[in-house]
Amino acid sequence: MPVAKCNGIDLYYEQMGEGPRLLFFNGSFSTIEAMRPLLGVFSSQCDTLIHDQRGLGKTEIPPGPYSMADYAADANALLDHIGWDSCRVIGISFGGMVAQEFAVTFGSRVEKLALLCTSSGGAGGSSYPMHELRALPADERAALSLRLMDSRFSPEWFADHPNDRIFAEGLAARPHIKPGSDAERGEYEQAEARRFHDVWDRLDAINCPTFIGAGRYDGISPLQNSENLARRISTSQLHVYEGGHAFFGQDPKALPDVLEFLTSP
Numbered sequence: 001m002p003v004a005k006c007n008g009i010d011l012y013y014e015q016m017g018e019g020p021r022l023l024f025f026n027g028s029f030s031t032i033e034a035m036r037p038l039l040g041v042f043s044s045q046c047d048t049l050i051h052d053q054r055g056l057g058k059t060e061i062p063p064g065p066y067s068m069a070d071y072a073a074d075a076n077a078l079l080d081h082i083g084w085d086s087c088r089v090i091g092i093s094f095g096g097m098v099a100q101e102f103a104v105t106f107g108s109r110v111e112k113l114a115l116l117c118t119s120s121g122g123a124g125g126s127s128y129p130m131h132e133l134r135a136l137p138a139d140e141r142a143a144l145s146l147r148l149m150d151s152r153f154s155p156e157w158f159a160d161h162p163n164d165r166i167f168a169e170g171l172a173a174r175p176h177i178k179p180g181s182d183a184e185r186g187e188y189e190q191a192e193a194r195r196f197h198d199v200w201d202r203l204d205a206i207n208c209p210t211f212i213g214a215g216r217y218d219g220i221s222p223l224q225n226s227e228n229l230a231r232r233i234s235t236s237q238l239h240v241y242e243g244g245h246a247f248f249g250q251d252p253k254a255l256p257d258v259l260e261f262l263t264s265p
Contacts, residue, residue: 001058002014002015003058004077004078004081006074006077006078006080006081007070007073007074007076007077008062009054009059009060009062009074010059010060011051011052011054011059011060011074011077011078012032012051012052012057012058012059013049013050013051013052013078014032014049014050014051015047015048015049015050015082016039016043016047016048017042017043017044017045017046017047017048018046018047019045019046019047019263020045020046020047020087020088020111020262020263021046021047021049021084021086021087021088022042022046022047022048022049022087022088022089022090022262023049023050023075023079023084023087023088023089023090023102024039024042024048024049024050024090024091024095025053025075025089025090025091025092025094025095025096025098025099025102026050026052026053026056026092026094026095027092027093027094027095028093028094028130028190028191028194029056029187029190030056030094030095031052031056031057031058032050032051032052032057032058033057034174035050038248038249041255041259042090042259042262045259045262045263046088046259046262046263049078049079049082049084049087051074051075051078053071053074053095053098053190054066054070054071054074054186054189054190055185055186055187055189055190056183056186056187056190061182061183061185061186061189064185064188064189064192065189065192065193066189066190066192066193067193067196068097068098068101068193068194068196068197068199069101069105070193071098071101071193072098072101072102072105072106073105075098075102076102076105076106076109079109084109085109086108086109086110086111087109087110087111088110088111088112088113088114088262089102089103089110089111089112089113089114090113090114090115090116090258090262091114091115091116091118092116092117092118092248093116093117093118093127093220093221093245094118094190094194095118096115096116096117096118096119096221097118097119097121097127097194097197097199099113099114099115099118100115100118100120100199100203100206101197101199103205103206103208104199104202104203104205104206107205107206107207107208110206110208111208112208112209112210112211112261112262113206113208113209113210113211114210114211114213114258114261114262115210115211115212115213115226115229116212116213116214116247116248116258117213117214117215117218117220117221117226117245117246117247117248118221118225118226118229119197119221119225119226119229120197120198120199120200120203120225120228120229120232121196121197121198121199121200122198122199122200122201123200123201123228124200124203124225124228124229124232125222125224125225125228126197126198126225127194127220127221127225128148128219128220128221129195130191130194130195131188131191131192131194131195133145133148134187134188134191142172145171146168146171147219148219148220148245149168149171149219149220149244149245149246150164150215150217150218150219150243150244150245150246150250151217151218151219151244152217152244153168153244163250164250167246167249167250200232203229203232203233204232204233204234206233206235206236207234207235208235209235209236209261210233210235210236210237211236211237211239211257211258211261211262212226212229212230212233212236212237212238212239213226213239213241213247213248213254213257213258214226214227214238214239214240214241214247215240215241215242215243215244215245215246215247215250215251216240216241216242216243216247217242217243217244218243218244218245218247219244219245220245221245223240226238226240239254239257241253241254
C-alpha cells in the first residue's frame, strides 16, 4: 500500500496512467475509492497522482484543527516524495479550493491549473457551508443536497432525465460514515477547514494557464463564484456547462474540454 510520511502524517496515495504529470485534488469527503471512475478518465491520458486528503480514506486522521494551508502542504510534500518538480493540477469542489491554496503558495510547481465547480472564498464568494448541511436531520439534508447539486433536480425533472435520476440515486446510495468514529471526525475537520477558505486577495499570484469550469445550475458553488475567479485570475478562461455541481458528468462536452486543456503543450 503506497503510504508516505508527508507533512508529518501518513498519506495514502496512488499513481496511475501515462502522459503529462497531473496532481488531482478530490472534493469534499471524497476518497480515491469513491472517485475511481473519474480517475480512469484522467489516467487514460495523464500520469495521475492522487491522495486521500488528511482525515479521509486510508490517510491518517490527525488531531484537528486542519487548515487549507495544511492540505496544500500535504500535497507539496507528496510531490517531493514522488520526485516531481512541477505538474499540471486539477481540483474539484473542495479540491479546487486546495488547488487554489496550492497554486498561490507553491506556484512554481504548477504548470497548468484546472478549477472545477469551486470558489475562492472571501469577496469572491464562498461555496455552500457543508458544516451547516451536515448538521441538518438526515431527511432534510438529503432533500437539500439534491437541490444544491443541481437547482433543476425535482421528481418532474428526473422523470424526463433518467441519467440525472440514476446519478442522484447513486449519491443517495453512498455509504455513510459511522457516527462517533474517527472517520466522522476527519470529515468534520475537513468541513471546518473548508469553512475558513479564503484566497481571494492572493489570487493574483496565479500566473499559469488556468481553466475554470462551472455548472450553470450549481447550488453549491454558484456560477457567479466562477465568474469572479475568472475576473481575478488574469491567465484564466471560464467555461460554463449545462449541469450542476457535477456538470462534468452531465454535459458531454465538459471532460473532453478539461482533458484537452490539461494535455495540450
